[in-house]
Amino acid sequence: MSAFDHPFFVHALLAGTAIALAAGLVGYFLVLRAQVFTGDALSHVAFTGALAALAAGVDLRLGLFAATIGVAVLIGVMGRRGRADDVTIGSVLSWLLGLGAFFLTLYTTSRGAGHGTAGVSVLFGSIFGLSGGQAGVAVLVAAGICAAVLLMARPLLFASLDEAVAAARGVPVRVLGIAFLVLVGACAAEATQAVGSLLLLGLLAAPAGTAHRVTPRPFRALLLSAGLAVVEMWTGLALGYAVPSLPPSFAILAVATAVHAGVLALGRPRPHGAVAVT
Numbered sequence: 001m002s003a004f005d006h007p008f009f010v011h012a013l014l015a016g017t018a019i020a021l022a023a024g025l026v027g028y029f030l031v032l033r034a035q036v037f038t039g040d041a042l043s044h045v046a047f048t049g050a051l052a053a054l055a056a057g058v059d060l061r062l063g064l065f066a067a068t069i070g071v072a073v074l075i076g077v078m079g080r081r082g083r084a085d086d087v088t089i090g091s092v093l094s095w096l097l098g099l100g101a102f103f104l105t106l107y108t109t110s111r112g113a114g115h116g117t118a119g120v121s122v123l124f125g126s127i128f129g130l131s132g133g134q135a136g137v138a139v140l141v142a143a144g145i146c147a148a149v150l151l152m153a154r155p156l157l158f159a160s161l162d163e164a165v166a167a168a169r170g171v172p173v174r175v176l177g178i179a180f181l182v183l184v185g186a187c188a189a190e191a192t193q194a195v196g197s198l199l200l201l202g203l204l205a206a207p208a209g210t211a212h213r214v215t216p217r218p219f220r221a222l223l224l225s226a227g228l229a230v231v232e233m234w235t236g237l238a239l240g241y242a243v244p245s246l247p248p249s250f251a252i253l254a255v256a257t258a259v260h261a262g263v264l265a266l267g268r269p270r271p272h273g274a275v276a277v278t
Helices: 007-032 036-056 060-078 086-111 113-124 132-161 163-168 173-195 200-214 218-242 248-266
Strands: none
Touching: 007 036, 007 132, 007 173, 007 200, 007 218, 036 060, 036 086, 036 113, 036 173, 036 200, 060 086, 060 173, 132 163, 132 173, 132 218, 163 173, 173 200, 173 248, 200 218, 200 248, 218 248
8 A cells, every 4th residue: 555545645745745835935035035034933923823723713724824924014014125124023033932822821721731732733733634625725825825936036036136226126125025025924824734833944944045055046046946845845755654753844854954964065155145147
């Protein structure tokens, strides 16, 4: 009996592939724009939003998307040209982490100690526990994110490399920056179900960081980032299926980290943000 005979594995493969594609595309610009800390903050926001939804007795995904997208817009509005500084992000992050702990306590005390595993699921993901409906939603959301990133890729690349010149040429830099953060928030919300809020940053940063190291060509690196994310997702799922005691979220991130470490060890370092525009 093969892995594809099990519905849970097929659901995980469909959702994981779509989520990895979205994370790879979004992650490329996240690294290029030096906004990895923003991605880290939104991963913690996902935890808080999910626990708030559980405490309120509503669908977990509602809390995930409302929190991550809402805070993404807030970070963008508070920052210059759609980019908030580290102090602003750190302040928001520390407050939201405390709020997440409050909602976790509220949820477990109001619904019984047995529900405490929900917090663990949000932190570390449960991709093998996705239903067919959840996998379908993940594919649709990820497809929308991918389409949006590809549509705005060229002006976003221009604004990422030289904000001042892009603004002078009529590119709506601030609006573009906020729109990109909305995509990051949506990606964080959807990917949390696969790898969990605690490990989400690795899926966003590791494949993209590897692609940045391998090639300075922006669109080649963009596609490479998405491709690496998908292959690392597939490999992690295969390992998680083959070794039942191995959490799939850990396997996915372990593979992504190993690939990035290998590129760092074998490749020649180049300056951060160095991109060939010709």
